[in-house]
Amino acid sequence: MSQDVRDLKEFAAAPSEAAGRVSTMASGLVGSEILKIAADIRELVRGGVEVCNLTVGDFDPAQFPIPKALEQGIIQALASGHTNYPPSNGLLELRESVARFYARELGLGYTTDSVLIAGGGRPSIYAAYRALVNAGDVVAYPVPSWNNNHYCHMLGATSLPIVCGVESSFLPTREAVLAVLPKARLLCLNSPLNPTGTAFEKDALLGICEAIVEENHRRERAGERPLYLLFDHIYWMLTFDGVEHHTPPGLVPEMARWTVFVDGISKAFAATGVRVGWAVGPVDVITRMSSTLGHVGAWAPRAEQLATVAMLDDVAAIADYHANFKAGVIARLRRLYTGLQALREEGLAVDAISPMGAIYLTVRVHPFGKSTPNGKPLENNEDVRKYLLDAARVAVVPFQAFGTGDAGQGWFRLSVGAVSEQEIADALPRVAAALRALK
Known part of the structure; x- marks a missing residue:
């Protein structure tokens, strides 16, 4: 039966800045700089302009499809009727599979009680903040880095940025961390790092871990709350050219008392939209994180969880997939790097x-x-x-989108997940021409 439709647009379009309409937290939450840049790109594309889009931290399925076994596993699970709620902490089968995966690939032995499944990596980051940080607590993190400033704002935490420069590959040194540890409740690290694509060397991470252990021993003697490390290594399977990935508990086993890992299939298997992630850490912390996400409902879909179980346990399938996938990623990065270095040698800025x-x-x-x-x-x-977008049709993200606060140094993140090698090859001459045209 049809009925009259009431026109509510006038009422729903209340002034967005009207006092008291939203919470103080929501009114002060800054939107994503990357999303603003995406709007500029969409406007050009709508006008028929082809853009080499190096902004998105995602994968174009036409360039990088997910593993076939994962795709078929999801289809089969759905066909078998796995469309109901999963357990709020994740399917037991997947938590067991993640524990096996960490033991086999990273040499880290955890029980299933240390594993929490979530809808990607972001819910785990939020849950860790919620489980460990009170309003006013200090959270230390390097800049540039991804979104820590926004999580601090949402929780009312006190941000303590560790400014990192090119001399340390934009990663914090032991000395820089030592200066902030006495003040911090949570230290957030990411390796390989978004936005820079750089990774901790063994001695650098070892020095930071030893400093955390020393600080926590001091706090135990003083009866103070411990310092925790949130270690986001969701890109750890994407390292290249002999770069070895290291983990805090792998270097200093006692770090397992205070380390919460954030991980998932999003980046290692080009499966950003499949939304299967996990946290691994101390059982008491993981339990409280699980309680938080249980109320939010941020679990990964059941069918996708079941498909991930089979994939993580299939060593040969992972190796076969990465043989092509990683080769494609590094080929694009190298093409971009060597092309830009050639422009540098030409004398361009x-x-x-x-x-x-x-x-x-x-x-x-x-x-x-x-x-x-x-x-x-x-x-x-x-x-x-x-200028690069207008003159060269190349879209990039400036480092101030990652908390640096410095808009004048010329540093940018370029992402290759959604472009082909040919698009990169075609874009480099346009960049060169645009820079040569400057007066």
């Missing part, structure tokens, strides 16, 4: 850090003090970003 892992390349484009052909001065990263 570009540079790049050799890729170590993930799907990102750290690039510096710094023609500051010059002007575009139409006379606009290039004074900061945003000016350069817009």
Whole structure:
């Protein structure tokens, strides 16, 4: 039966800035800088302009499909009727599979009680913050890094950024961490790092872990709350050219008392939309994280969980998939890196850090003090970003989107997950021409 439709648009369009309409937290939450950049790209694409989009931390399935075994496993699980709620902490079969996976691939022996399944990595990060951090507690994290400033805002925590530079590959040193440890409740690290694609060397991470153990022994003697480490290594299977991935408990076993891992299939299997992630850590912390996510309902779908069980246990299938997948990622990163280094050798204002892992390349484009052909001065990263998009049809993300707060150094993240090698090859001459055209 049809009925009259009431026009409510006028009422629903209440002023967004009206006092008291949303919470203080929500009103102060800053939107994603990357999403704003995406709007610029969409406008160009709608106008028929082809853009080499190096902004998205995602994979184009046409370039990088998920493993066939994972796809078929999901289809079969759905066909078998696995469409109801999973347990809030994840299927036992998957938690067992993750424990086996960590033992086999990382040499880390955990029980299933240390494993929590969630709908990707983000719910695990949020749950760790919720389980460990009170309002006003200090959270230390390197900048650039991904989203820690926003999680701190949502919890009312006190942000303590550790500013990192190119001399340490944008990763914190032991000395830098030592300066913040006495103040912090939580230290957040990510390796390989989003946005830079750089990874901790063994001695650097070992030094940080030894400092955390020493700090926590001091706190135990003083009766103080411990310091925890949130270690996001969701890109750990994507390391290249002899780069070895290291974990805190793998280097210092006692770190298992205070380390919460964030991980999942999103990046290692190009399965960002499948939404299967996990946290691994101390049982008491994992239990409270599970309680938090149980109330939020942030679990991974049952069918996808079942398919992930089979995939993680299939060593040969993983090796076969990564043989092509990782080769495709590193080929794109190398093409981009070598092309930009050639421009640098030509004398243009570009540079790049050799890729170590993930799907990102750290690039510096710094023609500051010059002007575009139409006379606009290039004074900061945003000016350069817009110029590259307009003049070279290349989209990049400036480091200030990752908490640096410094818009004038010329550092950018370039992501290769959604482009082909040919798109990169075609884009490099356009970048060169755009930089040569500057006055």
